[in-house]
Amino acid sequence: MHQLSSLDTQFLDAETSTTSTHVGVLSVLGPTTPGGGLTVQDLRTLADGRLHLVGPLRWRLQEVPLGLDRPYWVDSEFLDLGYHIREVALTGPGTDEQLAEQISALAARPLSRDRPLWECYLVNGLTGGRQAIYTKVHPAVIDGLTAAQALAVLMDTTPRPRTVPHRLSDEQYQAAGTLGMLGNSAWHLALLPARLMWSSARLAPHLPALARALTVPGADLLGTLAGGLTRRAWRWSAAEPTTGAPPAPPDTPFNGPATARRRFAFTSLPLGEVEAVRTSLGFTVDDVVTALCTTVLRRWRIDHDALPNTALTAAMPIARRTDAQFAAAGHRLSLLPIALPINEADPARRLHKVHTSLTAAPQRFHAAPATLVRDFGAALPRALRGLISRTPLRALIMPTPPVNLIISHAAGPARPLYAAGIEVTGNFPVSAVSDVAGGITIAAMSYGRHLDVGIIACRNLVPDVWDVTGQLHQALSELTACTRNVRYLRPDRPPHRPMSR
Template identity: 40%
Template sequence: MPQLSALDAQFLHFETATNVANIAGLAVLDGDLNRADLQGLLERRLPYVPALRRKLAPVPFGLDHPYWVQEDDLDLDYHVREIGLPPPGDDRQLSEQVSRLHPRRLDRGRPLWEIYLIHGLPAGRMGLYTKIHHAAVDGIGGADVLAALLDTSPTPAPPPPSAPERDEPPPGGPEMLARGLARMAVNPAHAVRFAARAIPHLDEIPVVSWLPGAGLVSGLARKLAGTGQAPELPTPPAPKTPFSGPVSQHRRFAFVSLPLEEIKRVRKAFGVTVNDVVMAVCAGALRRWLAAHGGVPRQPLVAGVPFSLREAGGEGRGNQVSIMTAPLAVHLDDPVARLNEVRYATQRIKDRFSLAPARWLREFSESMPAALMGLASRSAFGLVGQTAPPINVIISNVPGPQFPLYVCGARLLNHYPVSVITDVSGGVNITAFSYDGSVDIGVITDREMIPDAWELTGHLRAALDELLGAEARLPH
C-alpha cells in the first residue's frame, strides 16, 4: 500500500502546460530491436520493477497525497511504441524526435512511463527512448529501473527464482479521507518542526539564503545548537541570462559523448575529481555560448546541483534527492582557473553536506498541507520564474557501469539522459551519465531560449579540449 511522499507529490503538483516533470534516457543500440521481443522481455521483467507496474490512486478531494496501486492489466501495446526516422536517419533527426516526445505529459490514468523504439539510424543502430515521471523515481532510481531491464550479456537472463512481491491494495475512499484529515491535523506541527530544523540551514536554501542576515542567523543557530562551524556557502544571486525565466512548451535536445579517459587525464593532472572536470567543462561550454549570444556576465552563474540522499547500498522508493546551489565560474577566461573555482565550490558543498545532508526540500514538502500543495507549487513556480529565478542551469553527473550492457541481445552503445527544465531552474539542463568508457551527456533546452542545443554540445567538446591543452602544457 505505498503512498507518494510529499516530495514525490510535488513533482505532480508543479506540472503545467510548460513545466513538465518527465525524466528520460535515450539509449543508442547496436542492432535493430524487435518490438515484440522487447514487449516479451518487459512482460517477464516488469513484475520485479515496482515503479513501472504502479499507477496513481488519488485521494478524494485531494486531501492527501495519492497512493500507488498495482496495475495487473498492463497494456504493453500502449506503453511500448515505435517510430521510424526518414532517410538519412541521422543523430539530429533522432534528437528532434526526442525533443517532440519529451515535453508531452504522461497519462495519469496509467502507469507513468512510455518506451519508444526509434528505427532508421545508419550503421545498424537504433534508438530506445524511455520516459518516466519524476514522481515515480529520481535520477538514481531511474538508472536502477533501466538496469533492471538490461543484461550483462547478449543472452537475456532468466527471471529471478523468487516470486515477485505484490503491493497491498490502497485503502478505500472513506479510509483515505480519514487519513487525509488526520494528516491535515498534524501539518501545523510538521511546519513548526521544519522551521526549527531549517533555521541552522537557511544559507542552503535558494532565494532564502540571499536575504540579509540569513548566513548570520544560520551560523548563530548552529553555534547555539552545538553543531559547530560549517563551511559557508556564499552563492550570489543568479545573473540574468538569455535562458533565465519562464520556459515555453517546446524543447530542444542534443547529445555528445566524451571519452572518460580524457576526463580522467584532466582529473589526474590537476588533482580534482571527475565531477569537477564535468562541471568545469559545462562552465566552459556555457561561457562560449554566452559570448556568442549577448555577452558573458561579470559574475558566476548559479548552478543547481542535485544530490542523492540515498545511503550507500540503500534502496528506498520514490524521490530521495535534494539540490544545492554552487557558483559556476563562466566569468573567468582561463580554463584552469574555472576548474579551480569549481573544485573550491564543490568541496565546500561536500564538506557542508557531510555534516548535515540538505534535506530541506523534502522536509519543506512534508510541512505543507496536501490539499494546498498543488496551488502553492504552481503559484510559487510562476512567481519566482517571473521575478527572480534562483538558478541559471541544472548540472548533474550520474555514475554508471563501466562494462557493456544489452537489451534483447542488442548492445547498448550510449545512454544519454534527458532531464527537466522549469521556470525556476532556467532553460538549460545538462546531465552526464558515465558508461563503458564514455561520459554521455544530454542537453535539454527551451526552444525559445536556445533554439540550437547542438551548439552547446559542440562547446562541451571544445571546453574539454581547452582543459586537455592546459594539461599538455604542464611539466611532466
C-alpha cells in the same frame, strides 16, 4: 497501501502545462544485419518477462478525495504494454539530429496520470542500420540518478539474453479504501500545527540567505529585514544562520518563462581523456565534468553577447537511497548548490575554482535553505501546496531552488549492455527543464569507455543546443592541453591528492 513521500508528491505538483518533471535515457543500439533488428514486439516480450524485477514500474496513482492528502501507489491489475512500449520511425536519412528532434517531441509530452508513470519508445530508421530506445520515467517512481540503473534490469551484460525467473515483487500495493484514506488524512491534518511549528523553527535562522537567494526586486533588503527578525524572534533556536551560501543566480538568456517545447542534443566524450585530465591535474571526474559544462556555458554566453561578471548558480542532484528504500521507491533527492565561474577566462583557474566550489558544496548543503524550504513545503496540506505550486511562489516549496540551470553526472555501466542481443553503443540522459531550474539542463553519464552527455533545453530560450555539444569537445581539448604543463595549474593552490570517482 503505500502513500507517496512528500518529495515525490512535490514532483507531481511541480508539473504544469509547460513543465514536465519526468527523466529518461536514450539508448542507441549498434548496427544490425538487414532484417535482424529489434522489433517492438521483441521489446514488449522482453519487458513482459522482466518488469516484475522493478515493482515501481507496475504502480499507478490513486488520488485522495478532494486532494486532501498525498496520493497512494497501487498495483495495476493489468499493464498494457501495447500502450507503454511503442515504436516510431524517422524519415530519411535518419541522422542523429533527426533522432534528437524526435526525442525532443517525445520528451515534451507529459506522462498520463491514469497509468504507471513510464513510457518506452523503439525508434527505427537511423543511419547505418541503427535503432534507439527512449525510456522516460517520472521521478516520483524512480529518481533520475538511478533510473538508468533500474532500466538496465531490462537489458543484459552479454549478447545472449538471460533467463529471469518470474516471481512477483514482495512490494505489492492494493487499492486504498476511501474511509482508510480519509482517516489517514484526518490524522495528518491533526498533526499539521506541530509539523508547521517544527519546520518553521528549522527554517527561521536561514531566512536571510533564503530571501537574498530570491530573484525578485528588493531581495537584499528583504534579507536584511529577515536577519533582524531572525535575531529577535528566534534566539532560542539551536541552529546558526547559514554562512557561505551560493550567490543569487544572475539574469541569463536561458532563465525566463519556459514553454512546453523542447530541444535535445547529445554527444559522447572519450572517458579516457576525462580520466587523464583528472589524474594529471589531481582532481575528480565531477570536477572535470563540471568544468567542461562551465566552459561551454561561458562560450555560449559570449556568442550571445551576454557574458556576466559573476558566476552562474547551478544545482547538482545527489541521491541518498538504501537498498531497502529502493524497493519501495522511497528516495531522498537533494541538490548541491554550486558556483560555475564562467567569468574566469583562464581554463586552468576555471577548473580550480570549480573544484573549490564542489569541495565547499557539501558543507553548504547541510545548512542550505533549499532542503529546509522543501521540508517546510512538505508540512503544508497538499491542496494548499498544489495551489502554491501553480503560482510564482512555487519556488519556495518545489524541490529545486532558484538556479540558472541543473548539471548532473552519474557513473553508469562500465561493461557493454545488450537489448535482445543487440549492443547498446550509447546511453544518453534526457533530463527536464522548468522556470525555476532554468531553461537548460546538462546531464552526463559514463558508459563503457565514453562519457555520454545529453542536453535538453526550452526551444524558445536555447534553440542552438547542438552548438553546445560541439563546444564540449573543444573544452575537453582545452583541458587536455593544460595537462602538458601541470605547473600551469599548481602554483596558487596547495598539493591535492587525486580523489576517487
